[in-house]
Amino acid sequence: MKRMRRITAIALILSVFLSLAACAELNDDARETMREQAEALTALMAECAGDEAYVRLYLGSNGEAKALIDKIAKAAWNQYSEGTVYVLKEGAIEAFLSASGVSLKDFSPDVADKVRQSVGGSVPSAVASQAGAAFMAAVSVLRTGCVFQADEAFPECALVFLKYNRDYGVLCSFVKNDEDIVSASLIPAPADCEKTLKRVLGLRSLFARNNDYFEEYPLN
Numbered sequence: 001m002k003r004m005r006r007i008t009a010i011a012l013i014l015s016v017f018l019s020l021a022a023c024a025e026l027n028d029d030a031r032e033t034m035r036e037q038a039e040a041l042t043a044l045m046a047e048c049a050g051d052e053a054y055v056r057l058y059l060g061s062n063g064e065a066k067a068l069i070d071k072i073a074k075a076a077w078n079q080y081s082e083g084t085v086y087v088l089k090e091g092a093i094e095a096f097l098s099a100s101g102v103s104l105k106d107f108s109p110d111v112a113d114k115v116r117q118s119v120g121g122s123v124p125s126a127v128a129s130q131a132g133a134a135f136m137a138a139v140s141v142l143r144t145g146c147v148f149q150a151d152e153a154f155p156e157c158a159l160v161f162l163k164y165n166r167d168y169g170v171l172c173s174f175v176k177n178d179e180d181i182v183s184a185s186l187i188p189a190p191a192d193c194e195k196t197l198k199r200v201l202g203l204r205s206l207f208a209r210n211n212d213y214f215e216e217y218p219l220n
Contacts (some may be wrong), residue, residue, distance in 0.1 A: 026217050030154045032220050034085060038058075038160045039173040041144045041186035042077055043185040045170065048142055049073035049188075058141045065137035072138065072168060072188050074139060080162035080169070083219030084194070092213035093119050109178070117175040120157040124171035124187050127196045138188070145185040145214060150176055158218065159201075163191050171178050171197070 048054050050073040059065055092106055093116050104112040130138050156176050163169035171193070172186040201214050 007095040021086045021116070026155065026158070026215070027153055028087060030150070030158075031085060031217070031219065033148075033150065033154070034158065034160050034172070034174060035083070037146065037148065037172065037174075037184050038162055038186060039080075041172060041184065042080075042162065042164070042170050043140050043148065044144045045186060045188060046073065046075075046077040048144065055141060059137070062134070065141070068134055068138040069141065072142065075168050076165045080164050082161075082163040082169075085198070085217045085219050086159045086161070087155045087215045087217065088120070088159075089213050089215065090156055090200070093157060095213060113177045114156075117177065119184065121173045121185050122174035123159055123197075123200055124185065124189065126174050126200050127171060127193050128187055128189055129197050130193075134191075143187050145184060147181060147183050147184065150180050150182045152180060154180065154182060161189070161194055161197060162219070165191065167191055169193065174200050 055066065055069055059069070066145050096119060097103060097115070104115065107115055125136075125139065130135055153176070154176055158174045160174070161169055162172075162192050169189050170186050171189045172184055174182050174184050176182045203219045207214070
């Protein structure tokens with residue numbers, strides 16, 4: 001009897017562990033969707049950077065940011081050389097909010113969805129902010145995004161980093177709501193920003209004291 005209880009307990013623990021691990025799995029369809037969406041948004045971002053009228057409309061007289069945008073426009077954006085997907089496990093956003101003394105249960109379902117998307121989508125900006133005020137001004141002009149329908153297997157929250165050239169890459173966040181609608185948001189980022197990204201994702205206490213809240217996958 002005791003042995004049976006022990007086996008049952010072990011099975012229960014394993015099932016909980018496996019269910020948590022599965023939350024961060026990335027299937028081929030989701031991976032390909034992220035790649036396609038990120039590449040399409042990158043092409044739009046590069047086109048915006050090279051459109052003088054668009055930049056003038058949204059930037060104004062910020063000379064330092066304009067110089068950065070000009071440099072971004074002249075960079076090569078045809079094919080990325082390195083790609084990585086960071087999938088946040090279920091509960092990562094809630095853990096971050098909990099560290100701030102907030103729970104999604106404090107909000108109505110619609111407001112909770114908005115908060116979840118805001119927190120998940122803010123990671124690229126948190127990374128880009130480390131590059132300085134002028135870069136953030138350029139980011140505000142060149143940010144692109146879209147909304148699309150996904151399936152149940154698509155991750156709740158994920159980030160894609162694509163390195164395109166020696167100086168720049170892009171960061172794209174994907175946040176899914178309860179109706180499997182995904183909001184994607186992409187910004188230019190320094191080519192060497194992955195260390196900062198990993199720090200923001202968990203190695204320096206944004207979501208946790210370690211990286212237990214995300215999984216890393218190559219995007220070849």
